[in-house]
Amino acid sequence: MKKNVLAKAIGLTSAAMALGIASGQAAAVEFEAGDVMLDVYGYAQLNAVYDIDQDIGLDTQAGHFPYLFDNDDGRDGHFDADAQQSRLGVTATHASGVSVTVEGDFRGGDFRLLRAYGEYGNWMAGRNWSNYTSFVGWTPTLDFDGLAGLAGIQDRAAQVRYSNGPWSFSVEDPNFQRIADTDDEKQSAPVVTARYEDALTSNVMFSAGALLQYLSYDEGDAGDDDNAVGMAGYVAADISLTDALTLHGVLNASDGANGYLYRSGDSGFGGNDAYLDGSSLETISGYGGTIGASADVGAGTLNAGYGLVEMDWDDYESDVGAAAADARVETNSNAFVNYQWNPIEHVMLGVEYGYFKSELYSGDSEDAQRVMFASRYSF
Template structure:
């Protein structure tokens, strides 16, 4: 561009010198002066064009050296979010259809686990039956609102597994969380589902616990890896009266990025009239990521005198002096307490983003306390041991959709056979659970 500017100047100077040397008349000089003025205007025009071009080159150079702006990763949030005033809400849920084909098992008209009461061999057995329901369909609302320098958080979640027929609306979760405190109903602090292997069955299997209780809970954080949670809970034990809440404690620790453990304890007074006994229990759960796509889970319980926390347990206490309908009277008393050990263990393999599967096993062993057994009016209703094994696979072709297929086989062994009116056995002591479970879920 500098060359383009100098060239007109040289031409102009040359012409001027030529005019001075060869001018013959004033008319010619005036004409030459006009030409010089035109050349000056041309030079000025070239100068302006040069400035514009230089500015464009500088802009291109600056754009070239700037790094590309990184695009943020997609953070797709489940549900429908909204803000009203200072409060944030997120509506979520699913439509869930469960089904099962029962080869052998209970006459119960639901496709969910009932291992503690499946029919004993030779008595009201039910086979080759197809069952389905949408009762496990859920609807939930998470919310958050600032109060002072912290947020009050909460959840309301319902499904349709309430009532005696499991087809009524019921509360699953309803609580408020402020700082380290939680008030409301959510998973029990003692019977947590975190360490149970995954199942298609919405009620889990022998040795597992899916208990939600009204509670007041406090969490003390010792470090980012360790915390202690204590709670006063209402276990909703319908088999006995109570005057005090159950006290529970849970110590959680993260050993590494791929391993976590939980140690738990529970104490609860059982009371009939003036007769009192203390129920108690301990639990230990662990989760270990063997590889990023392989997870091992295990959970253990030892419980005495309680049937409200761990699923499928015998009644926590045997009661004497009941009336003809088995109702507690003014002279009723606690005869003995049930005691049991339970364990679940399972391995989950994630094959890819769409496919995963689990192999699991659950076992419950009840003590042979003769005082407890003798106090039972129906010994076939109480179990000596329970076990179940299962294998499942989940397939998610697209993110909102998930399909599951599972085979489960289990057995129960009762303390006694089913007796007729003359106390003669009409069946054995063993019952069988043999099913294929299916589920289809649409999450939103």
């Protein structure tokens, strides 16, 4: 970032989309076999955490909002570590221009498929980062799951995508849909997304996305059914103030698409899109955002960021009842300050302070602090 902060921001965006990493870049190992070029890439990463308050660490030691309430047993001070964020991927590029990427990591303890897709020309098909995702506006964190309110779903989805310059459009698997208080939701149509992402000036990187989805519930032959339309949108930007200082920001809004409002709701990753008022399907709105900064300090980069998401349960309270609404998570927020540096090529070390808070509609809240260390060896 000494040369040009915007160039690094764009580079980090590309690296994150290619590797799905929280920060830093990896250099692939190349092999040539006939008319196919193979790029093998990955990293081994250790994450170690000390939870000052209750244990809120999920796999990869990322902070998990639901654990603020679930693990509040009065026992403070917890240490844990794992290497589950470690990753392995391969890209095969044919002389014809067709390329195939398969990538996975070890979150959860076993190898899991993250991305598997093919590309040719303007078209991509397979499992990849949702088109309703951007790493523009993203403040680097050591925490694998990052700030609440980041741009888009921050996850992968099966999809078909068409890209042309800064524009990209997709139809995707709607597996992030949730309807409160029923097991009778069904996926009856793909999600449709659009995204624009480009450098507006030499100092500003910009991204905007929009999404439409079709929500359905159906109790079967003897029951009721109804449908609703959900929508969401975000804007995000990285602004280079100097060669050593970049500001990051994201704004999100949704109505009936809170599964795509990152880290909202009871699950800690995406909230309910709608609820049932009798036999009528009513959408739930939400909003969120992040703000952060990255600055060159000494041999590395100092990053600081804050994120918040909030869901509107007022109509749910009126239609369903105060007791049900009071138990719902209304707000999730977190903040991180970290320092990351590369002592040698292909090695990243980092330390981070994190703060998490979750508040129910009733006003009850829990918060926790934690300290994290990470080391990554990339190839």
